[in-house]
Amino acid sequence: MKLSVYLLGASMILVFFGTLDQVHYGIHETQRLYFRSLVAFWNYPEQWLWGDYLKYIVLPIPGGYLIGPLLLANLLCAHFKYFRYKWRTVGIALIHGGIILLLVGQFITDLYQTDNSMWIDEGATTNYMESFREDELVIIDKSNPETDSVVSIPTRKLKEGAEIQHFSLPFKIRVIDYFKNSTITRSNVSRMPNPLIANQGIGVRMGLSAIEKRPTYKIDERNISAALVELLGPEGSMGTWLVSNVFTYDRFPPQSFEYEGKTYEVAMRFKRTYLPFTMTLVDFSHDRYVGTDIPMNFSSDVIVTDSDTGEQREVLIYMNHPLRYGGYTFFQASFAKGDTASMFQVVKNPGRLIPYISCIAVSIGLLYQFMWSLVKFTLKRRAAA
Amino acid sequence: MKKALSILFAILFVYCLYRAVPEFVDEPYDYARFGELPVLEGGRFKPIDSLARNTMLILRSKQSAIDPQGEKVPAIQWFAHLSLNPESASDYYVFRVVHGDIQSMISGEPFDKFYYSYNQLRPYASTIIQQAQLVNVERQQQTPFQREIVKLAQEIVLYQKYSLSFIPQNAPNGVVNEYNQYLAVLKESSAILADGEEVPDENAILQALTEYSREYGQLAELETLRFVPGVGGEGEWLNLGESLFAPMTVGSLPNATIYFAELADALIVDDSEAFSIALDKLEGIYAEATDFSHSKVNAEFWFNHLQLFSLSMYLYVLGFVIVFVAWLIQHDKQLDYAFWVIILAGLIHTVGLVARMIIQDRPPVTNLYSSAVFVGWASVVLGVIFEAIFRRGFGTIVSAVAGFLSLIVAYHLSMSGDTLEMMRAVLDSNFWLATHVVTISLGYSATFLAGFLAILYLILGLFTRKLDKESSKILDRMVYGVICFALLFSFVGTVLGGIWADQSWGRFWGWDPKENGALLIVIWNALILHAKRSGMVRSFGLMQLTIFGNIVTSWSWFGTNMLGIGLHSYGFMDSAFFWLLMFWLSQLLIMALGAWYPRRWWLSDGTASAKEA
Numbered sequence: 002m003k004l005s006v007y008l009l010g011a012s013m014i015l016v017f018f019g020t021l022d023q024v025h026y027g028i029h030e031t032q033r034l035y036f037r038s039l040v041a042f043w044n045y046p047e048q049w050l051w052g053d054y055l056k057y058i059v060l061p062i063p064g065g066y067l068i069g070p071l072l073l074a075n076l077l078c079a080h081f082k083y084f085r086y087k088w089r090t091v092g093i094a095l096i097h098g099g100i101i102l103l104l105v106g107q108f109i110t111d112l113y114q115t116d117n118s119m120w121i122d123e124g125a126t127t128n129y130m131e132s133f134r135e136d137e138l139v140i141i142d143k144s145n146p147e148t149d150s151v152v153s154i155p156t157r158k159l160k161e162g163a164e165i166q167h168f169s170l171p172f173k174i175r176v177i178d179y180f181k182n183s184t185i186t187r188s189n190v191s192r193m194p195n196p197l198i199a200n201q202g203i204g205v206r207m208g209l210s211a212i213e214k215r216p217t218y219k220i221d222e223r224n225i226s227a228a229l230v231e232l233l234g235p236e237g238s239m240g241t242w243l244v245s246n247v248f249t250y251d252r253f254p255p256q257s258f259e260y261e262g263k264t265y266e267v268a269m270r271f272k273r274t275y276l277p278f279t280m281t282l283v284d285f286s287h288d289r290y291v292g293t294d295i296p297m298n299f300s301s302d303v304i305v306t307d308s309d310t311g312e313q314r315e316v317l318i319y320m321n322h323p324l325r326y327g328g329y330t331f332f333q334a335s336f337a338k339g340d341t342a343s344m345f346q347v348v349k350n351p352g353r354l355i356p357y358i359s360c361i362a363v364s365i366g367l368l369y370q371f372m373w374s375l376v377k378f379t380l381k382r383r384a385a386a
Numbered sequence: 387m388k389k390a391l392s393i394l395f396a397i398l399f400v401y402c403l404y405r406a407v408p409e410f411v412d413e414p415y416d417y418a419r420f421g422e423l424p425v426l427e428g429g430r431f432k433p434i435d436s437l438a439r440n441t442m443l444i445l446r447s448k449q450s451a452i453d454p455q456g457e458k459v460p461a462i463q464w465f466a467h468l469s470l471n472p473e474s475a476s477d478y479y480v481f482r483v484v485h486g487d488i489q490s491m492i493s494g495e496p497f498d499k500f501y502y503s504y505n506q507l508r509p510y511a512s513t514i515i516q517q518a519q520l521v522n523v524e525r526q527q528q529t530p531f532q533r534e535i536v537k538l539a540q541e542i543v544l545y546q547k548y549s550l551s552f553i554p555q556n557a558p559n560g561v562v563n564e565y566n567q568y569l570a571v572l573k574e575s576s577a578i579l580a581d582g583e584e585v586p587d588e589n590a591i592l593q594a595l596t597e598y599s600r601e602y603g604q605l606a607e608l609e610t611l612r613f614v615p616g617v618g619g620e621g622e623w624l625n626l627g628e629s630l631f632a633p634m635t636v637g638s639l640p641n642a643t644i645y646f647a648e649l650a651d652a653l654i655v656d657d658s659e660a661f662s663i664a665l666d667k668l669e670g671i672y673a674e675a676t677d678f679s680h681s682k683v684n685a686e687f688w689f690n691h692l693q694l695f696s697l698s699m700y701l702y703v704l705g706f707v708i709v710f711v712a713w714l715i716q717h718d719k720q721l722d723y724a725f726w727v728i729i730l731a732g733l734i735h736t737v738g739l740v741a742r743m744i745i746q747d748r749p750p751v752t753n754l755y756s757s758a759v760f761v762g763w764a765s766v767v768l769g770v771i772f773e774a775i776f777r778r779g780f781g782t783i784v785s786a787v788a789g790f791l792s793l794i795v796a797y798h799l800s801m802s803g804d805t806l807e808m809m810r811a812v813l814d815s816n817f818w819l820a821t822h823v824v825t826i827s828l829g830y831s832a833t834f835l836a837g838f839l840a841i842l843y844l845i846l847g848l849f850t851r852k853l854d855k856e857s858s859k860i861l862d863r864m865v866y867g868v869i870c871f872a873l874l875f876s877f878v879g880t881v882l883g884g885i886w887a888d889q890s891w892g893r894f895w896g897w898d899p900k901e902n903g904a905l906l907i908v909i910w911n912a913l914i915l916h917a918k919r920s921g922m923v924r925s926f927g928l929m930q931l932t933i934f935g936n937i938v939t940s941w942s943w944f945g946t947n948m949l950g951i952g953l954h955s956y957g958f959m960d961s962a963f964f965w966l967l968m969f970w971l972s973q974l975l976i977m978a979l980g981a982w983y984p985r986r987w988w989l990s991d992g993t994a995s996a997k998e999a
Binding site for chain 1: 428867870878888913920938946
């Protein structure tokens, strides 16, 4: 029991510093650094009082993956060793059981939850969603007029000098360099350190090149990733292309090229995940309070079409009322293009019911214990009076 | 002696009632009735009185204005002048300027160190606005000078906007005359345009028409209050500019526009009778409008006027004083008085809370301001319950402190403007507001209550002989019970928050600062219970841990909101952040005092034995 006090204390520290550092690293990076690690290190921020002297202070903070399992073990041990079932302690057992379930559930969520976005213009239909943070390098084979075939390479494989070979491509891809965040510019960068300058595609036609920039962790900013890739056929280099996730098709032409009579496209884009069904946006509406710009409600009227089951239905997605379909949950998240395009956040979490169950258990347990004490207390007082 | 005291308390009680309940000033002009008229602003219907008070809070951080003679007057009086006869309002001292650099730029002398009139600022208005436009960094990185100049510029714009609420700017011969002239120009020019008839001064008339439509067009585009009901009691309410274009579509000016012009003319020529007559007509118009709730607007007017929260604040202080004196002279009869005073204060607090709920049609907590009101209220109720059980004055004194502090905090939070504002889309769910937000606020209340009880324990133990064995035991049990209660509510509240987040954002838990804050409270309360149950701490340790709970809760409640504002930028101290730090410091000091103060110097021995036991 003493151990659990220390563990609880440790988790206080973790949560507190994990919150403080969000100012510097943003939510997602902090989660990785603190809650999904064994040990985290907290630096005294330079901006604080006497930061110039105190910035060397570094505190090791026990991470979420250290405290979580320890708490779990502690709880389980306590139960098997000390616990005797009595009416008085049923609540406690419920509380502890619920907490165990909660910890496990959080772990499952950490491992399996996916979180993507889906943009649809009014009248358009989409069958894929895009990642909020990750990008992918794709080579698209356009030769078949019916369907494109896409080879996707995740950015973690894009290391400087790496060579990538795929059985459906008749050439190899060599990564000359890859920047997680960059500035795309028209100006002359040849004197800058380590610029990405292509000899094919957009880079040449529009005179664009890229230089490296520190990655951002701000929640409302996205890294502009960029890579310079060289395609290598059997007879040698076919040229180098500059790709970046800002070269979207609505603002830039596709970078296509011919090889052995086939047309290919090379691009860096937000990582896509395809869904087994399609969504069509019929109408997006944005209501405001009368005479102001304060939003009152956002809603999207969509049609879900599932070609496997032949199901087709129309639903209204709005604030606090998401659509749950096929294991995915669609939330109204954003809008653009003068209220004619709508963005959904698409979440898949196989463990999403676990917290509900565990929380109900804990709440009942707490209530039980509380009522038990209360009743005992009143009885005692009545006896005393 | 004791009788004298009781009489003294009775006198103080009456004085509190007298001080806190404001009366209508007997003016020749019926400003109060003007304040009762409804307008549509910020997405909801409210009495003009609310608008006046909220504007004054933004400009001057007070609900009253200072007239040119340096007298305190109701905000509505100033607002009537500003919106009906702007020139006559420009000598009221309504702008609060604190920064030395800005003060030194303005040549006039401020009233009471900080307050300037519009006339004093006018020569610098364009400079101020220009300077504010130069500030292009985020709020976190602004220097105090930049922050104040931006605020001042916004205030000047707001002031100018409201000076064009009910009447247009150029009306040298009275507003009614101006409208007649405008209507005449409209009639003649439509004749010209329709038949091409020969009219003398054709060009001059068309020129005038262009002038009018330019000026009124600008007015129509202002995002300002709307006071003209739609035609036939239906349709959208119009603002001044839009209503001035009505003659082109329906052939005549809306009545409301005309009557406000009469109101303005009455004020300009100083005719209080005409003012009242115009008010009668306006009341007639609004009585017919059906698209808003008359009773809510009325209720809001009275709610503003009665200032229930300040009344209960006075009573909390009185209750505190009575308990203190009762302990000092060891006279338990006085404790009963204190108890009743606190109950009365709590009742008034409750009426205020319920009134807000009815006006807003929402659960009690909708923003930071209302959370302060509610958290205080819940602590008071809990404290009163304890007092009803134990009758030792502990519950009363803690209720008094919690009620008073929370209302003070609420008062300072109200500076940002309309506290009954409409809710953002994300939060628009009465169900979740009622369940999640209310339970989590109850958790805050309970943790604070426990913390204050613990402070009481230490203070009594250190400096008085009151903390005998029995008192010590009672306080110990109280604190323990409240912590259990706090754990229950903060956990359930946090979980409900998680469920809401899962429903609307797709994740149960996102480690976001506010969520983490709530989690901290849960963990801390759990830690206290485990420490106590396992025997790691006894009464004294329990109290120390519980006092720290105050820090944890205030962090979660306010600190997390200041993250990024308070902690991000170097050398920056928001005043709210300053007070939060002070609060933490005070709690730490109390804890340190308790820990360091040698046990044998304690005046009460109850704790010592509790410690050994």
